[in-house]
Structure formats: structure tokens, C-alpha cells
Amino acid sequence: MxxxxxxxxxxKVAVRPVQxxxxxxxxxxxxxxDQARAYGFLVGGxxxxxxxxxxxxxxxxxxxxxxxxxxxxxxxxxxxxxxRVFDDPEFTAAWRNTLTFxxxxxxxxxxxxxxxxxxxxxxxxxxxxxxxxxxxxxMIPPVVSALLWKWFYDPGTGLANEALRFLHLPTSNWxxxxxxxxxxxxxxxxxxxLGGTVLIYLAALQSIPGELYExxxxxxxxxxxRVRHVTIPQTRFVILMLMLLQIIATMQVFxxxxxxxxxxxxxxxxxxxxxxxxxxxxxxxxxxxxxxxxMLLVLLGxxxxxxxxxxxxxxxxx
Numbered sequence: 001m002x003x004x005x006x007x008x009x010x011x012k013v014a015v016r017p018v019q020x021x022x023x024x025x026x027x028x029x030x031x032x033x034d035q036a037r038a039y040g041f042l043v044g045g046x047x048x049x050x051x052x053x054x055x056x057x058x059x060x061x062x063x064x065x066x067x068x069x070x071x072x073x074x075x076x077x078x079x080x081x082x083x084r085v086f087d088d089p090e091f092t093a094a095w096r097n098t099l100t101f102x103x104x105x106x107x108x109x110x111x112x113x114x115x116x117x118x119x120x121x122x123x124x125x126x127x128x129x130x131x132x133x134x135x136x137x138x139m140i141p142p143v144v145s146a147l148l149w150k151w152f153y154d155p156g157t158g159l160a161n162e163a164l165r166f167l168h169l170p171t172s173n174w175x176x177x178x179x180x181x182x183x184x185x186x187x188x189x190x191x192x193x194l195g196g197t198v199l200i201y202l203a204a205l206q207s208i209p210g211e212l213y214e215x216x217x218x219x220x221x222x223x224x225x226r227v228r229h230v231t232i233p234q235t236r237f238v239i240l241m242l243m244l245l246q247i248i249a250t251m252q253v254f255x256x257x258x259x260x261x262x263x264x265x266x267x268x269x270x271x272x273x274x275x276x277x278x279x280x281x282x283x284x285x286x287x288x289x290x291x292x293x294x295m296l297l298v299l300l301g302x303x304x305x306x307x308x309x310x311x312x313x314x315x316x317x318x
Contacts, residue, residue, distance in 0.1 A: 057297070061290070063287060064081055064082070065079070067080075067287055068286045070284075082291045082295075085292055085295075093267045094272045094274070097271055101182060101271065102251055105246065106247070110246060113197035117198050118227065120202055121205045131198075134198050134199075135196070137191055145191075146256055146258075147259060149184075153174035153176070155171065155173050160174060161174075189253060189256055197242060200242060208231065208235070216229065241307065241311065244307045248303050251303075254273040256269075258274055272292060272295075276289045276296070279292060
């Protein structure tokens, strides 16, 4: 570049006007416009939540203290609905079955996904194929899944007993037996929700630094010791979160007892949510159904509060 060209360039740069910042009023109006646009996008979601989540929940709390019949005038009865529900023999059975189902689901459905995730994480070939296979049950609609398992558990021609007969083993009543029905439903729920939990565990396992495993191997740790001293400590937050979410989900079990057993035999599979359905749509007792719903809401709200507290604490520490 010649000296003349350099002088012209310097002159252009020197005389270039410095843009003054926009006035404070313009900045304020622009910020308000951006906020209004953002809230405008949120209006649809807020309206849906208000109509289909918040309003029904508030309405259920109100009806829990009323004698309510469709088309009739509501009558305030105080805690009479709660007292009547407490005195119902099915109330004790429903809560016992729900808590038993939750405990069994934690014992069976919490360990199996973790073990499968460990196995998938160690695979060197066909890892993508097995991920799809594990996730397939999640893509089946819950009612269809329950109907398939109902046929599988059929004591006469079901596949489970046919397999036992082929192996010359004693057959079982499965979902038709009072002693085995609840465990059978736990197996169904575990199978149906296995895939999502396995993938979450697998993502957590793949985020563990490989140097930790290498150091453990140099110290002479075997597979079980590596899992105990490296894998579990590194994934303890994910394990705790999934445990809380599983408790919240299994406390609301409904599809399996409704489709497969109908609450039987002998009320062995009546759950709290299924009893709410019976009060509302079989007994036409909406006050009792809402009273049960409020009890379940309080219990699940406590678990949800613990979950939100732990996630907030983890986010702040991160």
C-alpha cells in the first residue's frame, strides 16, 4: 500500500463518526417489547396448565369437602368425605397394596435397569442395537402392553404357563392368584418402563471419566469393586433422582390393575388410584374420590418437594 493510500485510510478512520448509545427511553422500550414477546409465547402454555392442571386440582380440593353429584347443588359437609373414606375397608387394602407395589418396584425395577446399563456400557459391538431393543417396550402404548401381559399371564393358554409345561415345571395362577397378582403387576410395570431408565443410567455412566477406572484397575480393583467405589459414587445423584421419580410414578399405578386384574382377586391389586376411579365412576361418589385424591396429592407433593430441593441443591453446587 502506498503512502497516499495509507493517509486516505487513516483519514477515513479518523473522521468516522462515533455512534452514540441509544437513549435510555429507547432501551427501556426495546426491553419491554422483548419481555412482552416472551410472555406472549408463554400464554398458550399457561392457559393449558390453568385449564387442565391447576383448575382441576383446585376444584378437586373444594369437592373433597362437599357432597357433590353431577347436576345437583353442592353441599358443604366438611371432613365427612375423609371420615367415610377412612372407614372403607378398601381404603386400607388400597394403601397397603400401593406401598407394597412401590417397595417391590424399587427392589425389582430399580436394580435391573442399573445392571442392564452397566452391561450395555461394557459392550463393544452392537451397542446401538441393544439400546433399541431395551427401549422398545417404552414405545408400546401402556394399555396395549397390559393386554399383551394379560394374555401372557392367562393360567390356561398363556405363554408363561405353556413355557412352564414345556419345561415340566409347576404352573402358576400369576395375575389370577391373590399371592402372586401384585408381583406379576410389578413385573409388567418394570418391563414397560425399563428403557427410559436404562438410557438415563447409560448416559450417567458414559459421563464418568475413564481415568478413574484406570486408576482403580492399577490399584487392583476387580469389576465389583470398581462398581462400588467408582460407578456408584459418581452416579449417586442420578440414582437418588430416579429413585424419587420412581416412587412418585409407582404410587400412581393404575393401568396394570385396571386392565389386567380389575383390582382382584380379593382386592389384592386395588391401588389408591384405582380406588379413586371406583369412587368416581362406579360409586358416583365424587366427594370420596376427591378426598382420596387430596391425600395422594399431599403425599406425592412431599416427595416432589424433596426432589425439587435436591435438584436445586445439586444445580447450585455445580
